[in-house]
Amino acid sequence: xxxxxxxxxxxxxxxxxxxxxxxxxxxxxxxxxxxxxxxxxxxxxxxxxxxxxxxxxxxxxxxxxxxxxxxxxxxxxxxxxxxxxxxxxxxxxxxxxxxxxxxxxxxxxxxxxxxxxxxxxxxxxxxxxxxxxxxxxxxxxxxxxxxxxxxxxxxxxxxxxxxxxxxxxxxxxxxxxxxxxxxxxxxxxxxxxxxxxxxxxxxxxxxxxxxxxxxxxxxxxxxxxxxxxxxxxxxxxxxxxxxxxxxxxxxxxxxxxxxxxxxxxxxxxxxxxxxxxxxxxxxxxxxxxxxxxxxxxxxxxxxxxxxxxxxxxxxxxxxxxxxxxxxxxxxxxxxxxxxxxxxxxxxxxxxxxxxxxxxxxxxx
Numbered sequence: 001x002x003x004x005x006x007x008x009x010x011x012x013x014x015x016x017x018x019x020x021x022x023x024x025x026x027x028x029x030x031x032x033x034x035x036x037x038x039x040x041x042x043x044x045x046x047x048x049x050x051x052x053x054x055x056x057x058x059x060x061x062x063x064x065x066x067x068x069x070x071x072x073x074x075x076x077x078x079x080x081x082x083x084x085x086x087x088x089x090x091x092x093x094x095x096x097x098x099x100x101x102x103x104x105x106x107x108x109x110x111x112x113x114x115x116x117x118x119x120x121x122x123x124x125x126x127x128x129x130x131x132x133x134x135x136x137x138x139x140x141x142x143x144x145x146x147x148x149x150x151x152x153x154x155x156x157x158x159x160x161x162x163x164x165x166x167x168x169x170x171x172x173x174x175x176x177x178x179x180x181x182x183x184x185x186x187x188x189x190x191x192x193x194x195x196x197x198x199x200x201x202x203x204x205x206x207x208x209x210x211x212x213x214x215x216x217x218x219x220x221x222x223x224x225x226x227x228x229x230x231x232x233x234x235x236x237x238x239x240x241x242x243x244x245x246x247x248x249x250x251x252x253x254x255x256x257x258x259x260x261x262x263x264x265x266x267x268x269x270x271x272x273x274x275x276x277x278x279x280x281x282x283x284x285x286x287x288x289x290x291x292x293x294x295x296x297x298x299x300x301x302x303x304x305x306x307x308x309x310x311x312x313x314x315x316x317x318x319x320x321x322x323x324x325x326x327x328x329x330x331x332x333x334x335x336x337x338x339x340x341x342x343x344x345x346x347x348x349x350x351x352x353x354x355x356x357x358x359x360x361x362x363x364x
Contacts, residue, residue, distance in 0.1 A: 139286025163199025
């Protein structure tokens, strides 16, 4: 991929932002990655007779409405991990003034990370060995930030995984039925109402509050292009206080089913036990020594909860008229909801086996 010039207003701001970070003479930039939230670019500089690369990002302040609070979290977490990590990790670059942020004339916040070499990311887990690396990477991340000094991190998206809040929004959408879609989603609504109690199980379990990533999927783990081993975890915008079960649950949701999130053939939706085993082995290996017995006992529940919660969010958006998630077809969000709910059923059917595996690993 060659250097790419983008639309003029953004390109001018990009150039100005890139030159705010004193890494060398700015040569150009190209769009980078498959993220849908922030605008990311690999930036090229001339420095010390060679070429230096960095990752420049424009924060989406429409989603992250308090970018300064987000950047406070990022700076504290990345500095903390870098101080104890011997390998590659994300490091925020500083501007000439010593700030981690450059604000352009339109009010967008730009940040710059070191570019990690020989690392790749993938969209789907296809092997138990990959799943092991995912579990290991996110477990190591949580272990590394477990002793982050006070104060408490900012909540970049309040109530992000708060089950009762999300379910209340669904109940309101059902009651209002603003688009007349309740009838077409009756089976999914009944499925959700039958499992309402699941939204409070983790909150009522008196689990310790942790620092969590909250977007635990394969493409947020960089793997070494040759060895396939995890290098580091990326995309830290949603790092904030939470529960370990949230992150492990998100790994279960995104890694253990090979089908697409909007697959319409529900016969393809199945929780793969060998992939789950890989996740569990890696995660419990990395978190050994700080994860509690109560937390391990609810990891599988976390998988059910997060999968169910995302399904509830898709269903709510469908009933409200598709105002949050982007869609490509009229029933796109309903299709997404159905895949999540089918995956919940698959986890429910294999719950005993999954919990037995977790228990056996904890005894080792």
